[in-house]
Amino acid sequence: MRASDRAYAALRDDIIEWRLRPGTVLAEVEQSERLGISRTPLREALSRLTAEGLTTTAGGRGVVVTDISLDDIDELFELRETLEGKAASLAAERGDSAVFLQLQGELLQAPALINASDPARHQYYELVGRLDSAIDAAIANSYLAQAMRSLRVHLVRVRRLAADDHARLTAAAAEHAAIAEAIAAGNPRLAQAATTVHLHRSLSHVKATHTPH
Amino acid sequence: MRASDRAYAALRDDIIEWRLRPGTVLAEVEQSERLGISRTPLREALSRLTAEGLTTTAGGRGVVVTDISLDDIDELFELRETLEGKAASLAAERGDSAVFLQLQGELLQAPALINASDPARHQYYELVGRLDSAIDAAIANSYLAQAMRSLRVHLVRVRRLAADDHARLTAAAAEHAAIAEAIAAGNPRLAQAATTVHLHRSLSHVKATHTPH
DNA sequence: GAGGCCACCTATGTATACACTGATGACGGT
DNA sequence: ACCGTCATCAGTGTATACATAGGTGGCCTC
DSSP: OOHHHHHHHHHHHHHHTTSSOTTOEEOHHHHHHHHTSOHHHHHHHHHHHHHHTSEEEOTTSOEEEOOOOHHHHHHHHHHHHHHHHHHHHHHHHHSOHHHHHHHHHHHHTHHHHHHSSOTTOHHHHHHHHHHHHHHHHHHTOHHHHHHHHHHHHHHHHHHTTSOOOHHHHHHHHHHHHHHHHHHHTTOHHHHHHHHHHHHHHHHHHHHHHOOOO | OOHHHHHHHHHHHHHHTTSSOTTOEEOHHHHHHHHTSOHHHHHHHHHHHHHHTSEEEOTTSOEEEOOOOHHHHHHHHHHHHHHHHHHHHHHHHHSOHHHHHHHHHHHHTHHHHHHSSOTTOHHHHHHHHHHHHHHHHHHTOHHHHHHHHHHHHHHHHHHTTSOOOHHHHHHHHHHHHHHHHHHHTTOHHHHHHHHHHHHHHHHHHHHHHOOOO
């Protein structure tokens, strides 16, 4: 693996997990020494982060980690509702029913995964990720898929702000199952509506449990 | 201005104007010599182009200019309809009526600009660009605005494929005026519908006059 | 004592040398 | 004659040295 890839992955993780707080300046020499690489691959990593919006160039004085305000979260979910609603609608039109029926079944059993002794809920998030991937594949639109991928980076970052407690995860699993069911049924409007409902509840939960840092 | 910025702008223009055809390999040494800079800033420019989707890394063998097929154009307009429809809707809710009334008036007089002896129709495209900017500002959503900006790069590239003849431009100006009117009237659903109509006609025109290269 | 100017210095922007990987071609063996 | 292997090489990936700009701190002047 290239050094620039490792630097990018490391910095991206540090920002998403809030180990690097908003406003932190990422000086090139400092970070390249910390990661054990030279400035050249680090600069490429910083370029990618800036293109994604996780950092911004502070006018010649290095790049700084961007902040996410409550307003940003509202904007983020506004775009998310637009994109994922359309995606769910298209998936219902173009997707393979069997795939989403299978996912629906697994999502209905997700509470068992959430109860399992896994603090990070890896299995649960992996399952939700598989639903996302299935939708990405079903829509057959690389531009839309790309737009959603670039959004998910920010969403994961926001998710780390909220307390993903047992109750919310169980409810979210049911909402995901409803989306999968609508797609499997080939009902675009229902799929879009189920997505809207899920995202609104998700947003409400984030804003309710948001802990100012 | 930085050398990497100049290289980015030059390459971006060359790709958008189809001077660099799809499939062209952009070797680092070759391009850096052509543009009179060293490899380091050129690499940054190539990274940006790849992030935008104008080029792709061909597995360690340099970056190549991406192609745009007819399927791509369909996907592009599918996403465009989603984003710009939402944007027009939000602009109708949040925008300043006076701004869009003014733009509507100018757009209704656009045929005069199109008739003017300006082969590139600079004034006309500048006016349409002002409408885009006004919508961007009105939606008050930086993430949505960013998503639309990244789309417009590809759209300009597609536009160069179509023959933007006098008749089509005149009709497009009227469609744009209708969008501005709906936004000024504060009617979100009408603004979205007008956008949908405009984009479908635009897509039909592109596909009808598309000249395989 | 306060404000402005100058110098130094730190950090980014650029160039270039070196390393390494992947491909291509030729040559030899079967 | 064809296939496999090895060597060469072209081109990217990385490191580092140099240029330059912007900022900060100190000093001088009013």
